[in-house]
Amino acid sequence: MAVPLEIVILAGSPRSLSYTRSLARRIGDVLRRDGARVALIDLHETPLPPLNPELRGSARTHPDAGVATLLRLAAAADAYVLASPTYHNSYAGVLKNALDYLSIHDFRYRPVGLAGHGGRSTQAVDHLRQVVRGVLGVSIPTQVCTQVSDYAGAPGDAGFYDVVDTDILDRIERFSKELLLFAEHMRDLRAVAESPR
Numbered sequence: 001m002a003v004p005l006e007i008v009i010l011a012g013s014p015r016s017l018s019y020t021r022s023l024a025r026r027i028g029d030v031l032r033r034d035g036a037r038v039a040l041i042d043l044h045e046t047p048l049p050p051l052n053p054e055l056r057g058s059a060r061t062h063p064d065a066g067v068a069t070l071l072r073l074a075a076a077a078d079a080y081v082l083a084s085p086t087y088h089n090s091y092a093g094v095l096k097n098a099l100d101y102l103s104i105h106d107f108r109y110r111p112v113g114l115a116g117h118g119g120r121s122t123q124a125v126d127h128l129r130q131v132v133r134g135v136l137g138v139s140i141p142t143q144v145c146t147q148v149s150d151y152a153g154a155p156g157d158a159g160f161y162d163v164v165d166t167d168i169l170d171r172i173e174r175f176s177k178e179l180l181l182f183a184e185h186m187r188d189l190r191a192v193a194e195s196p197r
C-alpha cells in the first residue's frame, strides 16, 4: 500500500469561534477521507510567540512547545493548507508569524492549498500566493474563499460552523483531489531532486 501523504493545515484565525477554523476542519476531513494523514495547527489553540530569529531552532531545541510541534510537523509534510481570515485586505498576522518560523527547506517541491474567509474576497489567498512563492512552495490553482452565508447560521456543539453552500462544498472536493494529486507527484519529484547525483 502507498505511504499516506502527510498534510499540515495552518488555521490562521486568532478567534475562538472562527469560520476560518471551521473551513480548515472541513478541508481536513475531506483530505482524510481521500486517504491523507492530516495535522491541523490552530493558531488560536496554539498561539505562537512572535518570532525571534535568534531563537530559530530545530524541532528538538526550540523552547516553545507550539513552535517545536510546527517545526516537527513541517519536517514531515508532503503538502500544506494555509487558511486565513481576511484582515485589512490581506491575511492574518498570526499566520505570517507562523510562516516566518518556516523556510525554503520546508516548502521546496511541496504543494500548498490556499483558503480564506471574509466576503469571499481573494485578498488573503492572493497575498499568500506571493509568500508561498518566496519560500519556493507551489500554490495549487484551486482555492476556497468563503463568506458567512456559506455556513450554517449557528455553530454546532463542538464550536464549528458547518459549511452548507453546495458550490463551496464542491470546490472543497476539487481542492482536496488537486492538492493530493500535486502532493503525490511532487513527492516523487522531491525524491529525484534530493537524491545524490
Ligand SMILES: Cc1cc2nc3c(=O)[nH]c(=O)nc-3n(C[C@H](O)[C@H](O)[C@H](O)COP(=O)(O)O)c2cc1C
Binding pocket: 013, 014, 015, 017, 018, 019, 020, 021, 084, 085, 086, 087, 088, 089, 090, 117, 118, 119, 121
Ligand atoms: C483586524 C481585522 C481586520 C479585518 N479586515 C477585514 C477586511 O479587510 N475585509 C473583510 O471582508 N473583513 C475584514 N475583517 C473581518 C473578518 O474577516 C471577519 O471577522 C472574519 O469572520 C474573521 O474570520 P474568523 O471567523 O475565521 O475569525 C477584519 C477583522 C479584523 C479583526
